[in-house]
Amino acid sequence: xxxxxxxxxxxxxxxxxxxxxxxxxxxxxxxxxxxxxxxxxxxxxxxxxxxxxxxxxxxxxxxxxxxxxxxxxxxxxxxxxxxxxxxxxxxxxxxxxxxxxxxxxxxxxxxxxxxxxxxxxxxxxxxxxxxxxxxxxxxxxxxxxxxxxxxxxxxxxxxxxxxxxxxxxxxxxxxxxxxxxxxxxxxxxxxxxxxxxxxxxxxxxxxxxxxxxxxxxxxxxxxxxxxxxxxxxxxxxxxxxxxxxxxxxxxxxxxxxxxxxxxxxxxxxxxxxxxxxxxxxxxxxxxxxxxxxxxxxxxxxxxxxxxxxxxxxxxxxxxxxxxxxxxxxxxxxxxxxxxxxxxxxxxxxxxxxxxxxxxxxxxxxxxxxxxxxxxxxxxxxxxxxxxxxxxxxxxxxxxxxxxxxxxxxxxxxxxxxxxxxxxxxxxxxxxxxxxxxxxxxxx
Amino acid sequence: xxxxxxxxxxxxxxxxxxxxxxxxxxxxxxxxxxxxxxxxxxxxxxxxxxxxxxxxxxxxxxxxxxxxxxxxxxxxxxxxxxxxxxxxxxxxxxxxxxxxxxxxxxxxxxxxxxxxxxxxxxxxxxxxxxxxxxxxxxxxxxxxxxxxxxxxxxxxxxxxxxxxxxxxxxxxxxxxxxxxxxxxxxxxxxxxxxxxxxxxxxxxxxxxxxxxxxxxxxxxxxxxxxxxxxxxxxxxxxxxxxxxxxxxxxxxxxxxxxxxxxxxxxxxx
Ligand SMILES: Nc1ncnc2c1ncn2[C@@H]1O[C@H](COP(=O)(O)OP(=O)(O)OP(=O)(O)O)[C@@H](O)[C@H]1O
Ligand SMILES: [Mg+2]
Numbered sequence: 001x002x003x004x005x006x007x008x009x010x011x012x013x014x015x016x017x018x019x020x021x022x023x024x025x026x027x028x029x030x031x032x033x034x035x036x037x038x039x040x041x042x043x044x045x046x047x048x049x050x051x052x053x054x055x056x057x058x059x060x061x062x063x064x065x066x067x068x069x070x071x072x073x074x075x076x077x078x079x080x081x082x083x084x085x086x087x088x089x090x091x092x093x094x095x096x097x098x099x100x101x102x103x104x105x106x107x108x109x110x111x112x113x114x115x116x117x118x119x120x121x122x123x124x125x126x127x128x129x130x131x132x133x134x135x136x137x138x139x140x141x142x143x144x145x146x147x148x149x150x151x152x153x154x155x156x157x158x159x160x161x162x163x164x165x166x167x168x169x170x171x172x173x174x175x176x177x178x179x180x181x182x183x184x185x186x187x188x189x190x191x192x193x194x195x196x197x198x199x200x201x202x203x204x205x206x207x208x209x210x211x212x213x214x215x216x217x218x219x220x221x222x223x224x225x226x227x228x229x230x231x232x233x234x235x236x237x238x239x240x241x242x243x244x245x246x247x248x249x250x251x252x253x254x255x256x257x258x259x260x261x262x263x264x265x266x267x268x269x270x271x272x273x274x275x276x277x278x279x280x281x282x283x284x285x286x287x288x289x290x291x292x293x294x295x296x297x298x299x300x301x302x303x304x305x306x307x308x309x310x311x312x313x314x315x316x317x318x319x320x321x322x323x324x325x326x327x328x329x330x331x332x333x334x335x336x337x338x339x340x341x342x343x344x345x346x347x348x349x350x351x352x353x354x355x356x357x358x359x360x361x362x363x364x365x366x367x368x369x370x371x372x373x374x375x376x377x378x379x380x381x382x383x384x385x386x387x388x389x390x391x392x393x394x395x396x397x398x399x400x401x402x403x404x405x406x407x408x409x410x411x412x413x414x415x416x417x418x419x420x421x422x423x424x425x426x427x428x429x430x431x432x433x434x435x436x437x438x439x440x441x442x443x
Numbered sequence: 444x445x446x447x448x449x450x451x452x453x454x455x456x457x458x459x460x461x462x463x464x465x466x467x468x469x470x471x472x473x474x475x476x477x478x479x480x481x482x483x484x485x486x487x488x489x490x491x492x493x494x495x496x497x498x499x500x501x502x503x504x505x506x507x508x509x510x511x512x513x514x515x516x517x518x519x520x521x522x523x524x525x526x527x528x529x530x531x532x533x534x535x536x537x538x539x540x541x542x543x544x545x546x547x548x549x550x551x552x553x554x555x556x557x558x559x560x561x562x563x564x565x566x567x568x569x570x571x572x573x574x575x576x577x578x579x580x581x582x583x584x585x586x587x588x589x590x591x592x593x594x595x596x597x598x599x600x601x602x603x604x605x606x607x608x609x610x611x612x613x614x615x616x617x618x619x620x621x622x623x624x625x626x627x628x629x630x631x632x633x634x635x636x637x638x639x640x641x642x643x644x645x646x647x648x649x650x651x652x653x654x655x656x657x658x659x660x661x662x663x664x665x666x667x668x669x670x671x672x673x674x675x676x677x678x679x680x681x682x683x684x685x686x687x688x689x690x691x692x693x694x695x696x697x698x699x700x701x702x703x704x705x706x707x708x709x710x711x712x
Contacts, residue, residue: 387497392534394518395494395527396544396607397551402559403519406547410538410590 012046012065021154024072028125038142038152045146057330057362058272058301063244068185068216070154074100080178083431084203088423091171092117097178099156099186113167120158120189134193139222139250148248151187151218158189163198172201180209185216194229201232208240215243223251225259227281232260234424239267241296247273255281262419265292265300266435272301279313289415290319291428293435294327301330308341319350320415322408323359331363339370346376353411354384405436446472446509448615448646454503455492462488464671470646472614475660477682478650480668481690483708486650487531490619494528495521523555525614529604529621535592542573542587545610552611576609581632597624605633609640617648622656634659654686667693670703
């Protein structure tokens with residue numbers, strides 16, 4: 001099956017698509033050259049198999065790249081409603097539709113501190129010297145795999161956040177990535193750079209304007225956290241169920257810095273997220289949270305790596321998945337500890353709650369440890385909803401459905417408790433409830 | 444009006460195994476009944492069957508509340524009709540705060556027509572109420588914010604059952620060994636609490652192996668269960684006698700039921 005999958009995927013974008021795309025861009029030559037180099041890598045990677053360890057459990061046979069094309073012109077801008085956006089005050093916001101920025105804003109106070117926030121494309125052009133050394137060079141490498149290379153050739157739109165040394169951005173920032181037209185491929189990129197001692201929070205969400213449009217997202221997220229810096233990043237993936245989602249994501253954490261990264265998977269038809277957490281500096285820490293709720297025939301797959309590259313580093317990953325109907329979730333997690341990375345703590349855990357007999361979950365934790373003075377634990381559980389819990393709730397007057405909802409909420413609560421951002425907790429809770437078909441009219 | 448919980452010739456099986464072999468009992472609002480009997484005699488089975496646990500199949504007989512046959516009803520419908528079970532082994536609901544859980548429970552039980560997703564009882568009103576009840580039961584208000592029974596001690600779980608009883612004010616309450624696992628101060632608090640909560644509005648069935656709860660809540664009726672049957676019914680003096688002398692005399696008077704009880708005990712062991 002692995003070979004069949006690979007063969008189908010080998011039919012990718014050809015040079016005609018690429019040249020058409022290039023003609024639609026008006027960008028500096030260095031950017032075009034970087035795209036050409038990436039496209040070459042992409043083409044050669046199409047000739048090779050996908051890493052079986054990462055992809056063998058995910059059935060991609062129904063995927064057909066040719067059905068989706070990048071949008072060559074910006075679509076009419078319109079307000080796209082977001083889950084998080086009007087629920088709290090933001091220091092800045094940006095929105096993309098089909099790969100084009102439709103609006104962005106940064107508060108004057110933040111702009112005055114030297115913070116850059118907005119359209120990646122134009123900021124890369126205007127601040128080339130500052131930003132180019134980071135873009136697709138430090139966190140995600142163009143040749144990481146064919147999705148990364150594909151993205152590097154075709155990236156459009158994107159969110160950049162740059163926070164200078166010791167600047168603290170106290171209000172969260174918001175980024176919205178939306179899909180509107182049928183058959184469009186979105187290649188949006190998120191690049192966050194925190195210089196030493198900087199602090200910031202970015203909440204990002206993806207959405208489809210209507211439930212019917214089919215779409216493709218081949219995205220990249222790069223989080224670069226300087227020494228003593230602190231970044232909180234949330235990505236709430238909420239595409240419609242006709243969207244293919246491929247994302248290559250990486251966070252690099254320098255000495256004494258901390259990264260709190262929350263990944264939420266609610267939408268998409270098929271999703272595959274490659275998530276690298278690189279603890280590059282001494283005593284750096286990363287906390288990784290995952291909330292996934294799969295329903296219908298959705299397939300959501302994660303490949304996570306916590307890579308400890310230095311001494312005294314700490315990583316803690318907690319994923320929780322709820323599966324309904326005929327959905328499928330795959331989590332393959334790995335903790336790698338390099339030889340030099342002594343006195344390291346690495347934890348990973350994935351717990352799945354199955355609401356139906358026909359859903360399926362594979363959780364496979366793994367360790368690769370070369371240092372000898374480390375504390376690493378990993379675990380995975382999969383279970384049905386406990387019938388005694390349902391009976392207990394029902395004996396207090398709750399219907400069976402209400403009882404299920406209560407138990408599902410409680411199951412996710414452990415992850416919510418790790419997210420110190422109230423608007424995120426509330427939004428997640430509300431979104432999960434509505435996916436359960438349960439609107440609370442309370443409060 | 445005086446409500447009536449009427450249990451008629453109730454036979455209950457777990458899987459293929461018959462446990463209750465014809466239990467008949469009438470509990471009126473305002474009455475206190477004690478249910479005693481040795482381990483494995485079927486007391487909890489009766490409690491679960493009354494509450495509507497899906498594993499306990501009624502194979503014969505009926506349960507009625509004011510003439511309404513509830514035998515086939517789901518647990519939530521029974522709760523909305525005013526039936527409450529304080530569990531012998533309360534269940535942990537991870538991640539669900541006591542206050543959220545109880546707010547949903549109270550909203551449903553007080554508004555039996557409530558559909559899922561419809562309005563909950565007002566936050567402010569509810570908060571005040573739960574705080575008051577917690578104070579009366581000598582519970583730290585912090586408990587409202589904890590996850591239901593998660594990490595609770597045995598005694599704390601039992602107190603939580605009584606708090607739920609206090610909030611839900613049922614017409615019929617079944618207390619399954621709510622007094623076991625409590626230290627003597629807690630038994631006192633729970634006993635006094637129940638005495639305050641019961642009264643003319645509540646019919647109570649107390650399942651117990653101890654005397655303290657019954658001292659504070661003297662039963663008008665004491666039933667003795669053996670081998671899945673009520674073999675004797677008397678007044679509160681019967682409870683005293685059983686506490687003083689154990690079940691040897693009862694077994695001797697009812698050899699058939701005693702033999703069946705021993706089988707049940709052997710099956711469990
Ligand atoms: N869910 C069940 N599965 C299997 N057997 C059961 C189940 N529930 C009850 N039984 C059996 O039914 C019999 C009666 O049990 P029950 O729990 O009702 O006794 P009890 O009178 O409450 O005892 P105790 O005083 O120890 O609480 C026992 O033999 C028990 O093993
Ligand atoms: Mg019992």
